[in-house]
Amino acid sequence: MPKDHLITSENDIGIELEDSGEGCDTRNGKPTSGRKRRRRRENKKEKKKDEGRGSRNAQHAVDSGESTEKERQRKRRKDREEKAEHVQSLDKSKVNNRDFAAKNKKNLKNEKTRSKGRPKREVEEGEAKQPQRKGCAKTEENEQDTCERAGKKKGKKKHRKKVETSSEQESSEDGDKEGEGEDEEVEEEVEEVEKEVRPETLTPEELEKLKEAVDDKKKLIQALRGKPWPMKKKHSTLRESQEFLEKYEGALGKGKGRKLYAYKVMMNKKWMKFKRDFENFTTACIPWEMKIKEIESHFGSSVASYFIFLRWMYGINMILFGLTFGLVMVPEALMGRPYGSMPRKTVPRAEETNAMDFAVLWDFGGYAQYSVLFYGYYNSQRAIGWLKFRMPLSYFLVGVGTVAYSYMVVIRKMARNANETGGGDENSFNFSWKTFTSWDYLIGNPETADNKFASITTSFKEAILEEQESRKDDNIHLTRFLRVLANFLVLCCLAGSGYLIYFVVRRSQKFALEGFENHTWWERNEVNMVMSLLGMFCPMLFDVISALENYHPRVALQWQLGRIFALFLGNLYTFIIALMDEINLKRKEEDVVQFNMTMWEASLHNNTTSDNSTAPPLFTHPADVPRGPCWETMVGQEFVRLIISDTMTTYITLLIGDFLRAVLVRFLNYCWCWDLEAGFPSYSEFDVSGNVLGLIFNQGMIWMGAFYAPCLPALNVLRLHVSMYLQCWAVMCCNVPQERVFKASGSNNFYMAMLLVILFLSTLPAIYTIVTIPPSFDCGPFSGKARMFDVIQETLESDFPAWISKVFSYAANPGLVLPFMLLMVLAIYYLQSTSKSYKEANVELKKKLQMQNEENKKKNKRAALKAAMELEEARKAPFPRVAEQSYNPSHQHRRHDMADSPAGSFSSDQGRNGDDQAPFTDCRRSQPVKASASSHGRHANQGAPAGYPAGHPRQSEPARLQRVASTQRR
C-alpha cells in the first residue's frame, strides 16, 4: 500500500510539471519535498477528520434532506466525469511520457504500476465505501480521506478517490478552469495547511465541488417555479438555497482570481434583475392586453382570439406602414420636387375649381390624388435631395419588401401554431379531451358559463351518438340529394353575385367615361356599395342553405367559412378583372394622349421656333400641360375607395346592428308584448368567423393595392386602431356570448391558412401588373421605362461595379436558376419524406408502448393472483395473529413493489413525467395515512382473521394495498 501510494504521488508530480505552468517550478526542483508535504497534509487531515466528524455528520443530515432526484442527477454526472477524467489522466500520463524523456523510464514504470494498482484500489474503494458512509473510520481510508473533508456529498466519494489517485495533476487541472492564479493558491493553501489546521481551507477539487453545488442550487432556484409545491416549501427552499449560495459564493469569492468570480456573480444577479424588470416592462407595453383579458374572461377564448388576431394584424400593418412611410412617402415629401413643379405634381386646370371640395377629397380626387398618397405623384428622377436618395429603387424595393415581409410573418406564425398543436394523433383522445380540457377556465360570466355547460353537454351527446351510430346511417340518398342541391344553390348565389359585380363595374366604367359629375352619389359609389351589400347578405343566405345539408356543426362552420371565402374571393377577382379592363382602356387612351402630346409639343415648338431658333423653351404652367390618364393612380384610388367604403360599412353595421339593436331591445322591453331579450330580436352575438374573414379580406386588399397607393397601410393602421376600440366597446356593452362556444385554437390555423391564400392571391395580380404592363409614360417613379423592374437593372449598371451586374446576370441565367429550383424541390421532397418516416416511427413506438403495457398488465394480474392465493393460505394458517404480524409486512411489502411496477414502468416510458410525480404522490400518501390509520387500528384491535375477509376485496386494488403496507411498516 505505501509503496503504491508513493509511486503514484511521484508520478503525479511528474505530470504536474507539465500541466501547472508557473506554479510547478518549486515542485520540479524538489519532488521529495512535495511528497513529504503531501503526506504531512494527509496526516493532518486525519487528525482533523476526527475533529470534524461531528460537523460532517450534521452536514450529512442536512444533505439527506435534499431531494432524491438531485442526488441521482449528481451521481450520474459524477459517473460521467469520472470516466472522462480517467481517460484524461491516462492521456496526460502518456503525453508526460513523451515530453519528459529524461524521466522516461521511471515514468513508464510508474505507469505500469499504476495501471496495475488501480483495479486493486478500486476494489478496495468499493469495500471502503460502505463503512465510510456510516462514519466509521477505517485504516485504508486514511489517504482517501484527504479530500473527504468537504464531505458534503456522499455520492462523491468514488470520484474523490479517483481524483486522489492522480491527485495533484487533477487538482491543478481543475484549478486551470477557475483562473490563472489558481495554481499559486494551491501552493499557498498547502503551506497554510502545514502551518495551521483551518477547517475553511479548501483544496481546488473541493472548490470545484462547491462550485458544482452552487450551480446546482442555482439551477434549483431557476426550476423552482415549475415545481408543484406549495409556496411555503418553495419559499423555504429558495431561502435555503440562497443562503447556501451567499455563504459559499462568498467562500469562492476571495483571493486573486476570485474577485473576478465574485464580480461575475454580482453582474449575473444584476442581469437577472434587469431581465425580470425588462420582462415586466414589455408585458406592460403590450397594447390592449387588459382589454383583451377582460373580454377573454367574459366571452371565452374564441372571441378573445379575434382580438388577438386583430392586434397581430395591427402589428404587421404598423411595420408595413413604417416601411412605406419612412422609405417612400417622407423622402418624397421632404426631398422630392415640391407640389406644382411638374405636371404630374399639379392638379390639372380643368379640375382646379373643385379640387378642394370635400366630396372630391373624400373620393380621393383633387389635391389628394396629386399628393404623395398615390403612385402618380412620384418623380422618376433617379436620386433626390442632398442624400442622393434613390427614389424609384426605394419605391420598388419597398413594394417587394412589403410582400416578402408579409409572407415571412404569416408562414412563421403558421409554423408556430402548427408546433403548438403538436400534430399527430388528433382523434385518439376524443372523449378524454372533451372531459379533461373542454372547460374554459377563463369564463367569468355566468351566462357564458351556462352556454358552455349546454355546449359541452351537446358535444358529449353528439360524441356518444356518433360512437353509437357510426355504422348506422339514415336515408343516405335524401341527404346526398339535399347536399347537392345546397351546393348548387350556393354556386348559383356565387355566380349571381359575381355577375352583379361585373355588371356594376362595367356600368361605372361607362359613367367614368362620361364623367362622374353628371351622376348621382349612388351611381358613383355603386361598385363599393354593391360589394359591401353582397358581403353582408350572402352569408345569411348561405346560412339558410346550409340548414338543408344537415352537417355536423363543426363541419358546417368550415363549409360556411369556405363559402363566404369563395364569395369574397369571387367578388374580389371580378373586381380585379373589371379593373384590368379599365387599365386597358386607360392605356389606349394613353396612346392617344401621347400622340396628341407630341403634336402639342411640336406645335408649341413651331410657335416659338418660327422666329427664333435659339430661344429658351416656352414656359407653360404645369397645370396646362396635357397628360395621360395614369392608370396606376386610378388603381390605387379604387383600392383606397374600396377600403374606405368597407370600413364605413363595418362601422355602420356595428352601430346599427349591434348598438341600436341592443338599445332598442333593452329599453323597449319594458313596454312590449313579448320578452325581447329572450325572444326574437334579442342581443346580437359576436360573430367571430365573419369578423375574422372581414379582417383577412381587408388585409388582402391592402396587399394588392399598397404598391399603387403607398397610403394604404397608413389607412389600414388607422382603421384597425379604431376598430380595436370600437369593437371592444361594442362587445362589452351590447353583445351576448355565443351560443355555440367553440375553442379558438382549433380554428386558428384555419384562419392563418386563409390569410396565406389571400396573400398569395392578392400578390398575384399586383405582380402581374408590375411585370407585364408598361408603366405610364408621364407619371410615377418608373415613367419612361419599358417595365417597372428595369429600375433594378439600371441601379446595377450605374451604381455598382461592373462585376456585380455580371454576377447578377449569371445568377439570373436559366441554366443556374433551373438547377437551383430543382435542388429546392428535392430538398422539400427529402424533408417531407423524413417527416413522414418520423411520423411512422411515432406510430410504431406508440404501438410498442401499448404492447408493453398489455404485457405488464398480464404480469401484474398473474402476480396479484398469486399474492391473493398466498394471502388465502396465510388466512388458513393455525396462528393467524402471529402470521399476520410477522408475515404481513414482508408480504405486503412485496406486493407493494408489484403494485408499483405498472405505474413505474409507465412513468419511465413517459420519461419526464416521472420526476415530478414523486412529490405529488408523497404528499398524497401522507393524507391517506391518516385516513387508514383507523383501519389499521381496527386490525390491531380485532387481530383475529375475521378482520381480514372484510377488508380483503378492497385490498385487491394495488394503490390501497400500498398504503396499508406503508402504515403497517411504521
Add this chain to the structure above:
Amino acid sequence: MGATASHLGKDLLSEYQELTFLTKQEILLAHKRFTELLSREDKNLPDPRAPTEAILTLPELKSNPFRERIVRVFSTSESRDGLTFEDFLDLLSAFSDSATLEIKSHYAFRIFDFDDDGTLDEHDLEKLVNCLTGETGDTRLTPDEMKQLISNILEESDIDKDGTVNLSEFQHVISRSPDFVSSFKIVL
C-alpha cells in the same frame, strides 16, 4: 410569512416573482384583490387566510364549476379551506399564461381527483362530467350515456388498464391536447 396586509416588501416581491410565473404587476394586482377579500380583523393577523366563501365570490371563479375543488387543492390549511396569500399566488401562478404544461396538468389532475386518492376512478370521472354539464337537470346526461362516456374515456386514456387514470396517464393525454394550455387559465 411576512405578507403584511398593507403592502408587499420589495424582497418578498422579487422572491414571489422568482417562485411564480407571475409578473410584478400581476402579483401586486393579486395582492390588492386578495386584501379586498379579507375581513377587517383578519388584516391585522400575521398570515391572514381568506375564507373559501369570500374567494368563491371572485368573478373569475364565480362561474367555474370546479371552484370549490380549486380552493381545496391550493389550500395549505389543515381543514383545506381558505387560502393564504401565498396559496392564492400559487393558484394564480398555476393558472397563469406562462405556466408550463407540466404544472398545469399536475394541478388539473388534483382538481379533478375529487376524492384525493391520487387516481381518477369512475366516481371521479362521473363527478367531473357532472360538473361539466352543469347543475340543471335538462343538461345532465342520462345514466346510460354517462356509463358509455366513462367507459370510452377509460378506454382511451387508461393505458395500463387498471380501471383508473393516474397522473402520468393524465399528463400523457393532456400533453397532446391542442387547447388545454390556452384554456386552463385564470386571469385577474
